[in-house]
Amino acid sequence: MAKKEVQTKKDYVCPYCFTKVDMNNIHYICTGPTCAKTFASNAISSRNEKEMMYVSKNGVNEIDREKSLVYGKDPYGPDAVIAKQHIIRNSSGYCDICRRPVYVRVCPTCHNMIPPGAEEEGNRIFVILGPKGVGKSHYIAVLINQLKNVISSEFHGVLNAANDSTTIKYRDVYYHRLFEEKRKLQPTLSFGSSADAHEPLIFFLRILNGDKPQVFTFAFFDTAGEDLVSTNRMMQVNLNAFISLASGIVYLVDPMQVKYINQRLHVDNKPGVGASATDVLNNICQIIRNNKKIKGKDKIDIPIAVSLTKSDVLMKVPENEEESKVLFGLGSSLHIPREHGKYDAENFEQIDAELEEYIRRTIGPEFLQLVRSFKEHSFFAVSALGCNPTGSTLPRGVSPQRVEDPFLWLLNREGMR
Numbered sequence: 001m002a003k004k005e006v007q008t009k010k011d012y013v014c015p016y017c018f019t020k021v022d023m024n025n026i027h028y029i030c031t032g033p034t035c036a037k038t039f040a041s042n043a044i045s046s047r048n049e050k051e052m053m054y055v056s057k058n059g060v061n062e063i064d065r066e067k068s069l070v071y072g073k074d075p076y077g078p079d080a081v082i083a084k085q086h087i088i089r090n091s092s093g094y095c096d097i098c099r100r101p102v103y104v105r106v107c108p109t110c111h112n113m114i115p116p117g118a119e120e121e122g123n124r125i126f127v128i129l130g131p132k133g134v135g136k137s138h139y140i141a142v143l144i145n146q147l148k149n150v151i152s153s154e155f156h157g158v159l160n161a162a163n164d165s166t167t168i169k170y171r172d173v174y175y176h177r178l179f180e181e182k183r184k185l186q187p188t189l190s191f192g193s194s195a196d197a198h199e200p201l202i203f204f205l206r207i208l209n210g211d212k213p214q215v216f217t218f219a220f221f222d223t224a225g226e227d228l229v230s231t232n233r234m235m236q237v238n239l240n241a242f243i244s245l246a247s248g249i250v251y252l253v254d255p256m257q258v259k260y261i262n263q264r265l266h267v268d269n270k271p272g273v274g275a276s277a278t279d280v281l282n283n284i285c286q287i288i289r290n291n292k293k294i295k296g297k298d299k300i301d302i303p304i305a306v307s308l309t310k311s312d313v314l315m316k317v318p319e320n321e322e323e324s325k326v327l328f329g330l331g332s333s334l335h336i337p338r339e340h341g342k343y344d345a346e347n348f349e350q351i352d353a354e355l356e357e358y359i360r361r362t363i364g365p366e367f368l369q370l371v372r373s374f375k376e377h378s379f380f381a382v383s384a385l386g387c388n389p390t391g392s393t394l395p396r397g398v399s400p401q402r403v404e405d406p407f408l409w410l411l412n413r414e415g416m417r
């Protein structure tokens, strides 16, 4: 990857509860198998009032008070979260029960794990945004699978799920349905509809290139298009917090939902003209500006990769003159493969320039203006499926095109070597 100064001592933002964590004030977990139970019985026998706060009603289990509160459970009630392992609420580095050193670090607010290396590399929260039906969920499903393959074979890295709930959610909601059953994904539920919808997919990426390995933590949020239609709605479902904390935004635009393109393109199953890409991006800008107190004249400091989705439909042979105005011809830079195993800045710059012109013609200059209010921006075109599905199944499976491009660009901004 291109050389870029690596920022050290990043703030660690907990991807589960969005708290900025002070790394000098974290909690630990002891992996000793009996310490939690011993803690509970010690507290009961010594009648230590402070410790009793963390013991279940029946006196048998240690209670995770913090996690209970974060998940909306009464820590004194019957469904308080039970701590399977003893929690140490100070930075002494030792378990107060078994006296052994402790290594597993957790967020002091929600007690989810802080990965090793977090204080050096920080973590990156990437959000995938865009109006309803633009292809966010299919993009995420395919991106993660593609990154696993691309990253390992090209960049000497490994992408692993950070926890069991990520493994399960990715497999059950995305991978199984799309790659094994070869069926299209369902529309995403609103962020407010269930606690489950709040939890991002979290992955660790370890890059072994160079002398010192780099570790990145990624949190992917799959948002529901309907949650982005108004700033009020975004505030209501608390989307504003994580959008503003993001290290990178992938903003997806469905070309078929753009009026100018929709009117000229001849494909099966064409969706209708959709919510304006400009309006939704404008809402996102407002939310970020309010949250980060960025003045109107200043640029937004989160890199944005604006990506046209479903690019497969724009690669066809034109049926007439009008249609050729909205298609990518044979000479398009999108046909030039990026150089593998390194960050191919030239290839991305060519695509960026071609797409900027395409977007100016088809979506309009106001949209470009808005994109330019981000300090760093680049245009991409991706296809998650590689074909235009006519029914609810994909008999020939998926053949993704360029889905990793926006992400490689964002990673390069984040100092991936």
Ligand SMILES: Nc1nc2c(ncn2[C@@H]2O[C@H](COP(=O)(O)OP(=O)(O)OP(=O)(O)O)[C@@H](O)[C@H]2O)c(=O)[nH]1
Residues within 6 Å of the ligand: 130, 131, 132, 133, 134, 135, 136, 137, 138, 139, 184, 185, 186, 187, 188, 189, 223, 224, 225, 226, 309, 310, 311, 312, 313, 382, 383, 384, 385, 386, 387, 388, 389
């Ligand atoms: N031709 C083509 N169609 C696609 C592609 N990806 C998605 N689609 C179509 O677009 C529809 C919507 O995709 P989703 O991924 O569900 O869109 P979304 O943005 O997650 O939608 P919401 O969750 O409702 O906001 C799918 O059902 C597919 O029919 C692609 O790469 N190519």
Ligand SMILES: [Mg+2]
Residues within 6 Å of the ligand: 136, 137, 138, 186, 187, 188, 222, 223, 224, 225
């Ligand atoms: Mg979706």
Ligand SMILES: [Zn+2]
Residues within 6 Å of the ligand: 030, 031, 032, 035, 086, 095, 096, 097, 098, 099, 100
């Ligand atoms: Zn212990």
Ligand SMILES: [Zn+2]
Residues within 6 Å of the ligand: 014, 015, 016, 017, 018, 019, 107, 108, 109, 110, 111, 112
């Ligand atoms: Zn947390």
